[in-house]
Amino acid sequence: MEFLTECNKCGKCKETCPGYQAFLKESFSPRGRLRLAKALQEKEILYDESLKKRFFSCLLCGSCETSCPLNINITSILYRARTESKKTLLQYLFKYFSLYPHIFFSILSILNRFDKFMSIINLPYFNRISSLEIKPQSNSLQVHSKVKPAGRIAIFLGCTSKYLIPSITEALIYILNWLNYEVIVPKQHCCGAPLLSAGFEKEAKNLAIKNLEVYKSFNIDGILTPCPTCAHFIGDVYKELIGEKLKVLKLADLFREKDREISGQYKGNAFFHISCHTSNYVKDSDDILSLLQKFGYNAQKKTGCCGFGGLFSFLFEKQSMDILRKKVLEYEKADMIISSCPNCIIQFKLAMKNKKIVHYAEAIEKILKGAKNGRAF
Ligand code: SF4
Ligand code: SF4
Incomplete structure (x- = not known):
């Protein structure tokens, strides 16, 4: 070492x-x-x-x-x-979750039907997802075509947007089709971030190689992901792990090439929560904020950790909740929280059950659909 x-x-x-x-x-x-x-x-x-x-x-x-x-x-x-650490049962659980997420989430979707049982076992992650509707998702190739497309973009879903908040994926597909891109959603694996964070480097490398093979087999302009952790992982960490990375695109850049005007106006108090991985690695928060403003969200920019941190929230639940509580106070006056990360949404929903919390792709989709129907938002 x-x-x-x-x-x-x-x-x-x-x-x-x-x-x-x-x-x-x-x-x-x-x-x-x-x-x-x-x-x-x-x-x-x-x-x-x-x-x-x-x-x-x-x-x-x-x-x-x-x-x-x-x-x-x-x-x-x-x-x-x-x-180098000596692995525990929880680390192995993380390993199998990352290798076989569809099995893990299928089990969770069954367990989630038994609220009382879930509250008795009282595990941190189960608490986080108990307010969500877990739908087992298909892992087969999806193609959303256009007649004369401007290009072809593949989506990398990330486990949270794939299994826990599929409305984010639907929003992203809608936006890309609106921008006249053909969209493909390949059969894919977890990006490997949970594996590496739990100490399984060899297994994370294997997943990276598999994902690279999958995405390189398509003729695409690049990859878009709603998850900044996945974006950082497949766009930066893969290079360190296996010497090669995937080409990750930014949604704001795709809009820049378009001159179609859309108007909308959100009248409430919106906060734009910028996740740590957006701030520190992807670094596209100013562009997303400008995009949100263009679409009528006069959102206040907010940074700072939500306390999730993947494995951290399992191992250090008290500290995870302490960090979250500070955010709850800070975001008290928001009518809507627009997040740059699906994982922060899961964390926020744990403590702010009645607040409207959406991904920026969902916020933009809402305006586009309103415009299509001739309505201002
Ligand atoms: S928790 Fe602290 S040590 Fe870990 S990445 Fe964040 S700033 Fe660095
Ligand atoms: S910020 Fe300073 S103390 Fe921290 S790792 Fe860098 S050099 Fe060391």
Whole structure:
């Protein structure tokens, strides 16, 4: 195991780290975790449970990398440190969830019919999804054609938008068809982010290779995904894992090529929640915000972690909920939350059951459908 050691200990990474803010201990900060990884590499310390807790309490949000003046790839170091861990039952559960998500979500869709049973077992993830309607989705190829298309775009769904909020996918297909693109939704696998976060690097690489094979077999202009975690993973992390990545497009760029005017006006108080992976990796939030404004959403820009963090919310439910509670207070005055990430939506729905929370693709689709029917929104 090799770790970078050139950290100058300036502490800039601590200021924005949600993991540090949840635990308020140096060893739970990015700088502290790097120091521990180095100590482990130099065999000063052993890989015990306490150390594992420090490595796994990172939400992999990337804020530290954005603020680090030396551009240290902190999450890569933490991924590597996690790979070395002794695996637990929960980690193996994560592994099988990522390898066979359709089986996992089919079981959940059955369990979800038994509310009382779900409330007795009281597992964090079950709580998160109990308010959603889980529909087993087809994993076969879908093609949404146009007569003279401007191009062909493939969608990478991501497990949340595929199994838990399929309305996001439907919105994305509608928008792309409206923009005159032929849309294909290939048979696909999980991007592999949950696998790598749980310490299964070899298995994450295998999924990356499979997804690469699937998408490269189509003649496409690029890939669009509603999930910024998937976008970062297939567009950046794949390059580190297998030396090759997929071409990820940005929705705002596709609209830029169009000069069709659409008007709409949302009169309520809308907040645009920008997820950590949108802020720190995909970096298209200003373009999405401009797009939302063009479509009549005078949305306020909001950043900051929702507390989900995938595996983090399973392992550190209390801290995950503490982070979420701060967001609930911050978003109290919003009539609608427009999120850049499906996973943040799942997290928000846990604590803001009566609030309107949508993905930006759904918000845009609503305006387009209103315009088609001759109505202002
Ligand atoms: S990725 Fe996020 S949670 Fe993890 S160390 Fe960096 S800032 Fe903290
Ligand atoms: S910001 Fe970068 S250089 Fe500064 S303490 Fe954090 S990891 Fe080290």
